[in-house]
Amino acid sequence: MPTLLYITAHPHDHETSFSMAAGQAFIEAYRESHPSDEVVHLDLYRSSIPHIDADVFSGWGKLQSGSELTAEEQSKVSRLNELSDQFASADKYVFVTPMWNFSFPPIMKAYIDSICVAGKTFRYTEQGPVGLLTNKKALHIQARGGIYSEGPAAQTESGHRYLSIIMSFLGVPKLEGIFVEGHNQFKERADQIKQDAIEQARKVAKQF
Numbered sequence: 235m236p237t238l239l240y241i242t243a244h245p246h247d248h249e250t251s252f253s254m255a256a257g258q259a260f261i262e263a264y265r266e267s268h269p270s271d272e273v274v275h276l277d278l279y280r281s282s283i284p285h286i287d288a289d290v291f292s293g294w295g296k297l298q299s300g301s302e303l304t305a306e307e308q309s310k311v312s313r314l315n316e317l318s319d320q321f322a323s324a325d326k327y328v329f330v331t332p333m334w335n336f337s338f339p340p341i342m343k344a345y346i347d348s349i350c351v352a353g354k355t356f357r358y359t360e361q362g363p364v365g366l367l368t369n370k371k372a373l374h375i376q377a378r379g380g381i382y383s384e385g386p387a388a389q390t391e392s393g394h395r396y397l398s399i400i401m402s403f404l405g406v407p408k409l410e411g412i413f414v415e416g417h418n419q420f421k422e423r424a425d426q427i428k429q430d431a432i433e434q435a436r437k438v439a440k441q442f
Contacts, residue, residue, distance in 0.1 A: 237272045238264065238442075239324035243331045243342040245279050252414045252428050253377035257330035259432040260375065260412075263439035274324070278341045283317070284310040285344050314348050321349040326442065327372040327406075331393060333382070338393040346400055355404045365405020372401050373410045373442060375435065379418030412438060 240261055244251050248258040265273060284290060293307030303311065321327075331338040349355055356365045374397055382391040394411055401409040414431040417424040 235270055235272055236268070236325040237274060237323065238268075238326040238328065239321065240273055240275045240328050241278065241330070241345070242275070243278045243329070243339050243345070245339075251332065251377065252417055252431065253330050253332055253375050255428060256377075256412060256414055256431040256435040257328065257375050260328060260373075260435040260439045260442075263436040264442060267440045274320070276320070278339075278345055282313050283341055283344045283348065284313050286314075286347050290314065317345070317348040318351040318354050322351075322354045322367070325370060327370065328375065328442075329373070329397060330375045331377075333376055333378040333391065333393055336390045336392050337396065338376075342393075346397075350400065350404070363403065365403055368405040368407065370406045371410075371442065372406045372408070373412065373438065374398075375412045376414070377417070378413060378415035381416050381419060383413055383415060410438070410442075 240257070242254065242257060244254050246254060248254040261273060261275075264271070287310075289304070289307045290310050293303045293311040295301075296303050296307065297311070329342070331342055352358060352363075355367055356363050358364075374394055376394055378391070380387060382388055394409075394413075398409045412431060412434055414427060417427045420427070
């Protein structure tokens with residue numbers, strides 16, 4: 235049974251957020267068209283996502299030396315292991331984020347750090363690192379208040395581009411994208427922009 239990991243990095247829900255609205259439409263359509271698949275929702279704002287800090291580095295070092303970890307070190311290291319195991323075992327990924335300051339919320343970067351683990355999602359070779367997730371699929375649903383898919387502004391968007399680099403690094407063949415953009419710049423068209431994104435999400439879900 236394939237597993238889809240639905241990863242949301244937004245403090246708001248589908249009623250307020252345009253990206254979350256498209257994400258919910260995607261999941262509803264996906265469940266209808268893939269009834270035997272398992273969908274797991276990981277809400278980064280309501281989950282423990284440890285930052286890689288002094289405790290984590292210390293804990294990793296103690297694991298290698300066989301020393302006993304403190305309770306804080308054990309908690310963080312164990313949670314990071316859980317997150318990387320969950321990601322590696324899933325078959326499909328859907329990331330939902332807003333564009334903040336040309337990128338995504340910092341909680342997403344902390345999550346990405348937790349899943350880039352040598353031996354789990356990539357490995358080192360004499361030719362350099364090689365991704366291990368070559369049979370996976372990934373989609374990024376991102377809301378952008380302005381237009382960033384074309385023109386000079388396209389060069390400033392770094393959230394989707396960075397996520398694309400990470401997925402490629404981990405071996406995922408391609409990161410697809412659904413972009414909800416322009417709803418702040420063209421407020422009179424906001425409702426239509428939202429509905430168009432919802433319809434696009436539903437269509438993509440059926441083939442994902």
